[in-house]
Amino acid sequence: xxxxxxxxxxxxxxxxxxxxxxxxxxxxxxxxxxxxxxxxxxxxxxxxxxxxxxxxxxxxxxxxxxxxxxxxxxxxxxxxxxxxxxxxxxxxxxxxxxxxxxxxxxx
Amino acid sequence: xxxxxxxxxxxxxxxxxxxxxxxxxxxxxxxxxxxxxxxxxxxxxxxxxxxxxxxxxxxxxxxxxxxxxxxxxxxxxxxxxxxxxxxxxxxxxxxxxxxxxxxxxxxxxxx
Numbered sequence: 001x002x003x004x005x006x007x008x009x010x011x012x013x014x015x016x017x018x019x020x021x022x023x024x025x026x027x028x029x030x031x032x033x034x035x036x037x038x039x040x041x042x043x044x045x046x047x048x049x050x051x052x053x054x055x056x057x058x059x060x061x062x063x064x065x066x067x068x069x070x071x072x073x074x075x076x077x078x079x080x081x082x083x084x085x086x087x088x089x090x091x092x093x094x095x096x097x098x099x100x101x102x103x104x105x106x107x
Numbered sequence: 108x109x110x111x112x113x114x115x116x117x118x119x120x121x122x123x124x125x126x127x128x129x130x131x132x133x134x135x136x137x138x139x140x141x142x143x144x145x146x147x148x149x150x151x152x153x154x155x156x157x158x159x160x161x162x163x164x165x166x167x168x169x170x171x172x173x174x175x176x177x178x179x180x181x182x183x184x185x186x187x188x189x190x191x192x193x194x195x196x197x198x199x200x201x202x203x204x205x206x207x208x209x210x211x212x213x214x215x216x217x218x
Contacts, residue, residue, distance in 0.1 A: 033207055042211040043197060086150075088207070095140065095199065095207060097150045 003027050006087050006098035014106055019074040021101045023087030026068065030090050034061050034072045037084040037100070046072070046085075077105045110134065113198050113210035120188055120217055128183045128213045130198030136208075138201040139181040143167060143194050144212075150197060156181055188217040 004025045013019055023032070034046040047054050047061040049070060054061050058077075063070040074081055082105050087098040111132040120126055132139070137158040142150040142165075152165030156175040170192070171185050181200075185192055198210040 031206065035209065043209040045207065045209060048206045090201065090207060095152075095201070097142075099149050 003096050004098040006101050010102045012104045017077050019077050021072045021085050023070045025089045032070050033088045035086045079105045079107050081105050111208045111210045113213050117214050124188050126185050130181045131179050132200045136200035140199045141183050142197040145194050190217045193217050
């Protein structure tokens with residue numbers, strides 16, 4: 001079993017839909033990261049969470065430490081949100097990556 | 108503003124050539140990482156460093172080598188490139204509080 005599991009693996013939605021991507025982990029962590037990778041390959045850090053909830057524009061990230069679970073939400077989704085969204089957890093020395101969720105938003 | 112730079116962004120090179128992928132960060136982070144990612148696949152750790160003169164191999168076996176002579180610089184070298192080295196290489200660094208920063212990646216094609 002992978003230490004970081006993301007779901008779904010692939011998600012296609014219509015513009016305007018509310019999007020949720022989930023991340024579950026099985027290791028002790030110091031922080032959880034949500035990252036966005038566009039087809040060109042560059043990775044952008046969206047959020048770093050150690051507790052609670054963060055919001056940036058249309059993006060919201062939550063984490064439940066007790067349940068070892070985090071969600072990334074996108075409100076009013078737009079085709080430019082199409083990308084791979086990756087969850088990564090940081091322990092003392094390592095970053096452990098999820099497999100990513102490929103999101104396609106259709107106009 | 109956090110800054111971590113990778114050069115080049117794209118590289119097409121012939122088999123047998125020696126190449127060095129550069130990664131530099133201006134934030135004074137001790138922990139730095141190199142990841143390899145094949146298209147549509149997960150990122151795999153190939154090298155990491157906890158500070159100057161510290162380098163370790165990661166989870167994925169790699170024929171590349173790294174050095175860490177200065178805190179801000181963590182280059183990755185392939186002595187003799189092969190088509191099997193074609194991949195994307197991503198550099199990252201972390202604060203002690205585990206906040207991570209990522210380079211834009213280097214997309215390497217060996218022909």
